[in-house]
Amino acid sequence: MQSMQPLNRHDPRILGTFETLALLGTGGMGRAYLARPLPLENLAPEWEAAYRLADPDDEPADGPGLVVVKVIRPELLQDRDPADEAEARARFATEVDAIRAVLSPRVPSLIGADPDGDPPWLAMDFIHGPALDTLIHGRGPLTAGPCAALGLALVEALRAIHGAGLYHRDLKPGNIVLGPYGPVVLDFGLAVLAERRYSQALTESNASMGTYPFMPLEQLRSTKRVDHAADVYALGASLFFALTGKPPFPIIPLAEPPLWTGVDAWFQPLLEEIIVPEPADRPSLDEVEDALLDLLAGQGLTAEAAAVELGDTVAAAGLAPQLPAAALAEHGDPEVRELAQRAVDRGAAPDDLWPDDDSDPFDDLVFADDSEAEGEASGDGRSGGAVPSPRPGPHGPDGGADAVAPEGPAEVADVPGRIAADHDVHGPGTPAVEEPDVRQADPGGGRPTDPVTSYPLPPPAKAPAPARTGRRVHRDALRIAARLREEYAHSGSL
Template sequence: MEPLDTEADPRVVGPFELLARLGAGGMGVAYLARRIPLEGLPDEMAAAYRLVEPDHDQEADPAGLVVVKMILPRLLDHQPQARERFAREVDAVRSVVSDRVPALRGADPEAAEPWFAMDYVAGPSLQVLVKESGPLGVGPYAALGLALVDALRAIHGTKLLHRDLKPSNVVLGPDGPVVLDFGLAVLSERQSSQALTRTGDLMGTRPYMPVEQLRDTKHVEEPADVYALGATLFFALTGRPPYPVMPLMSPPKWDGVDLAFLPLLAQVLVASPSQRPDLDGVQESLFTLLADAGLTLEAATAQLQARVAEAGLTPELPRRALADHADPAVRELAQHAVDRGDAPDAPWAEDDPGFYGIVDTDEIEWAADATDGPDAPGGHPPTLVDPDPAPPVAPAPQAGPSGVPGPAPTSYPLPPPRPRDATQEPAATASSASQSAPRAARNVAARIRERYAHRGEL
């Protein structure tokens, strides 16, 4: 977990305040974030952002932390299918309802820089735990395996495949293992004409994929995920994948694998998908392993939780993540956009050339409680607008009163204030803005309803 780059990373994405950078992958960048409690957020905006309120106890978790994933801009320029693949990742995360998969909290695949937000799981990855504190024993191993069976059962139950299950995509959270990263998820019964993956394409992580996926990612089925589950369990015992580079037709080397674990792994890590057990078979083998060790599932789960706690590898949260409210300056900027009727990321802004302006750095200073200008004692001085402005340029981060840089520009351009005639009506208030959304907002909402009408969600 790294601090935000104030010159490159936005502070706001949609209605979420970014707090830290979690990492980057092949398709995007992931941030730790929190939902900004905005007043008067129109239903059209909430619907377009697919916002979902958490069903857990907010008093027990006031921070409401999420992970915001944004697609890499270069992919949009060089890979025409990147946006659609990202949108399908959003649909995949939203469709799977399970304690073993993070819940979707919001998304905007059609934004200039597409993003989605899902629950943050506080804990180390299986990759980090095993590398830092060693292989798992029988109880934690079986508890891990049964949790992964539950996750894949939920994923396959929605006609999805994961296609990239591996130790780094398994997080050991307070409530047990959770499976992340649906970037390669695919509808198992999708028609060929709808497929983004072509015959012969290779996607996934070679040391944890089966031979059939190495040959043709598009046409793999559920046994490919079962193999990846076995390869992940192999790592949990040995600290290495079954094969160092890619899957082979011959069996892996069983060095470091106790005889008690061989019956299951030897059945799963085979080249022929038809010879592998299904998820029910894997579950039965794991329960047999527990019974032979004289353990119940509850005892094994407690052992896994104790192992994670003793390792002390849960990432430390930044101080702002521990606060019970969003940054006031950031909240002010986001609220200002909502009050004006401009949704964050401006996906439905009116087609007005003057609408897209640069971020008013005076507004940032004002929101950050900077000192008022000399011409406006006790208030904020107005910003004059050039009727024929030069092409907009990104403003430099502004320093607050303590010398610490203020919030960087949001992920969406805030327009500069417009001059007003004395005969004009007063500006709309926050309450009136919430009752009358812009025309473009209503148009986008109508398109969204039409697109998802068959799902009965909107």
């Protein structure tokens, strides 16, 4: 597991009903964020159903109400034909339901998901602890007892995954987290989604998915043909790593036994049965469990005592990632919660920060002709662009000192001025329209001053570069941008 990174301006602050707190990592399946549920009121039943939210009384397995929200890469859902995206998203929703069917303390529980999101996401329990590879690299290999406890936990996790009709196909030390309540297997759901992405390519070529040093030979040849025996191999390869600090084969799996140097003598007979090229020759999960229990009995240990040894080893290493201050705070960011609640009160999704209506705010925009633009450019140095007109506010048309800014995103203001027929935004051939000049006259008889508005205008500031967050862009903004480009392309003022 990568160390947590602070959010930057490209990262979303709200995903579904969750406030993001830190970036956990980026991989082939997408990006993973540490997040916490937002305490929202009046959440509509349709949004609860769309997100497939867990019962509010169900607490995450670990941490102060923290979850992991995984943003799925769009190409995992999209086929070559964009018209198939709806079907792909429906397939994603089916896979999410399958993931939710896996119930085990050795697998993170699904908290929520939004297959219709842009990008789609799913949220699962956050497990606070080091990954197996972090532990082994940081403190060295495990002894026989703790390693057997690790193996029993992996058997339990794979049994639950296989029982739901799924295969992991990417079990490795980086996907095994040693939490406060024992080992937990991550990312089996994303492995399923990745298989859907590559399914067509795999029938056309010998491509494979997974991690080469921990996958069996048959998976290297074709992921489409693997079954539960591939996960058993990966379990054995992960135990080999826990005992030696290295995988059985450094690059790719081979059709020959690995070097057993450094493998505990109590473990070697079991691993010799698991790390073999033929799937049919490998033991079942039940047989692996029996062998591990026999190994512990030979050491004079019970499964419970071995699990305590493993927990003590992990705690003494002190390698769990440090949580950010925001995750330890009793309450989340009030501004983030307010944004989400405002969207909910508007009848939208919590992470839909723009209104979704059918009006065209560009209808309120007009352009000055070239001569007026040139005239406005002289005098005070301001260009003759669009200026907002007064709108009736709660204190009358002139607003006043007590005028209050309307809640939500500010509307696009009216733009007064004359329109030449050849520059008419309403279409060619429309007669020129004379618009009243509503700007406040200078008391000294000079040129008009800034407009009066029903709400205070912020000081002018340079607009920041738009953040490419992958979130939905308000369609009104897209329409305005397209119309602006068209008008300025035919303007003689540029």
